[in-house]
Each structure stands twice: as structure tokens, then as C-alpha cells.
Amino acid sequence: MTRILCIDDEPAILRLLEVVLGRGGHAVTGARDARSALAAIGRAAFDAILLDLGLPDRDGLELLGTLKATCNAPVIVVSARSDVAEKVAALDLGASDYVTKPFEGDELLARVRVAIRSNGHAQGRSEAIEHGPLRMDLGMHTLHVEGREVTLTPKEFSVMRELIAAGGRVLTHGALLETVWGKAHRDDVEYLRVVIRSLRLKIENDPSAPLHIRNEPGIGYRLAAHG
Known part of the structure; x- marks a missing residue:
């Protein structure tokens, strides 16, 4: 328990x-x-x-x-x-x-x-990380969505890796920007928005009504909870 x-x-x-x-x-x-x-x-x-x-x-x-x-x-x-x-x-x-x-x-x-x-x-050190239907192999640099392999750019891969590793908790704009682009770009939120839009086009059935990547308005992004 x-x-x-x-x-x-x-x-x-x-x-x-x-x-x-x-x-x-x-x-x-x-x-x-x-x-x-x-x-x-x-x-x-x-x-x-x-x-x-x-x-x-x-x-x-x-x-x-x-x-x-x-x-x-x-x-x-x-x-x-x-x-x-x-x-x-x-x-x-x-x-x-x-x-x-x-x-x-x-x-x-x-x-x-x-x-x-x-x-x-986070404490496990597996080469593969998962969240619901999303599975990322860090060694092979691949992402699968419900078994379908999705091709990602390096920045898309890095953002998705951080979101999956977070396991559904909110990551702030600043935290994602600093991790993926570096401290000098912590306030460049448009960089992140462009990548999120591209990711949604690739992994969501309907990018206008995303089921996987959720907004926390004014704060950042999270992956939808999967019980």
C-alpha cells in the first residue's frame, strides 16, 4: 500500500x-x-x-x-x-x-x-519512458503513439522527452525553454509554441482539440493524465 x-x-x-x-x-x-x-x-x-x-x-x-x-x-x-x-x-x-x-x-x-x-x-534509469499510449525510446531516439512511430525533429524530441518524463505534471514555459533551448531563451515562449503546434500535428488525431498535450494557460504544458 x-x-x-x-x-x-x-x-x-x-x-x-x-x-x-x-x-x-x-x-x-x-x-x-x-x-x-x-x-x-x-x-x-x-x-x-x-x-x-x-x-x-x-x-x-x-x-x-x-x-x-x-x-x-x-x-x-x-x-x-x-x-x-x-x-x-x-x-x-x-x-x-x-x-x-x-x-x-x-x-x-x-x-x-x-x-x-x-x-x-525518474528513479529507474530505463532507456524507454512511457505515458499512456506514448512510448519514447531514448537510446533509439524514437517516439511511438499507440504503436505508430512518429518522426520528430531534435527540438520536438527534446520537448516530448521532458513532457513524458514529467509523467503528467505541469512543466512551466520557462523550465521547458531553459532545458531545451538554454537559459538565454527562457523568455522566448514563441519558440516553444511553434514546437508544440508541430508536435500536435504529428501526434494528435485532431490538433485543434488535443488529447495528449494539454495547455495550462499562462503557465506551461502537461500530458493528459492516464489512470
Whole structure:
């Protein structure tokens, strides 16, 4: 059974998370502040961490940085804060995903599954990475979509590699640009948009209604969740 640490100062939210995650077969440990959360990860290993940003004893983004530095578990922010800048800051600090309250239970479970699976891929060192019907062989430099091989340019391959490796979590425009084009092009969002448009033409049945590569408006891109 997977173990999830839920950090939220509202007892009602912790109870809700315990019910929702329990339905998905996860064991839940609750923490109502940063101090309790850090004590919990000092006692046990967790497969994922759900983090609210509004904590009574420490800034949530500051705690996120500490969590990423001290454990390998993916961190999903679950917060009522919907400001784009807040989301970008959390994702740039290493959050695997950002879920805005109120949330749908089934969607949250799907995002938890994706984060855990993605973390397993990241720690695994396989030459092949997969996400739903997408399979990329890093050694052969190939991409298959539902078994169909797709020819990619080097930049398309690099962007797709980052998206698949992320396993469904959001990658910000800046993070993708810096990784694929370099730091000097971190603000050249049009470069990325051109490649995303080209990728959609190649892998989507209907590029105008993409099923694989999803926009997070003002933030970046993610691959659709596959439970």
C-alpha cells in the first residue's frame, strides 16, 4: 500500500483527503503544520506528499523547497490559491503538480497516481519512458503513439522527452525553454509554441482539440493524465 503525507491546517480537509485517498488504496498520514510534517518524514518514507500552502507556522513555498531537498517523494500542492504566479513559483520549486481547491476526488486520485508513477520512472534509469499510449525510446531516439512511430525533429524530441518524463505534471514555459533551448531563451515562449503546434500535428488525431498535450494557460504544458 502506498503511503501519502497530507499537510493541511484544516481538520475537515485532512478528513476529506483521508477518505478520497483511502478509496484509491492509499494509507494517509496527516500533518497540520510544517513542524509536524517534517517530523513525519523523519519517521517514515512516503510515496507522495500533498501540501497546502496556507500553514500556520511556515510559508508553504518555503516548506516545499525543504521537502524537495530532504526527500524523494513527489509533492503535489493542493491549495485554494489560484493565482498564476503562485502556481508558477510552486512548479519552479519542484512541485510535481498543482491542484486548486475545491477539487474533484477522482481527478486528485489520478494526479496522485501520475505523480507516483512518474517518480518511479525518474528513479529507474530505463532507456524507454512511457505515458499512456506514448512510448519514447531514448537510446533509439524514437517516439511511438499507440504503436505508430512518429518522426520528430531534435527540438520536438527534446520537448516530448521532458513532457513524458514529467509523467503528467505541469512543466512551466520557462523550465521547458531553459532545458531545451538554454537559459538565454527562457523568455522566448514563441519558440516553444511553434514546437508544440508541430508536435500536435504529428501526434494528435485532431490538433485543434488535443488529447495528449494539454495547455495550462499562462503557465506551461502537461500530458493528459492516464489512470
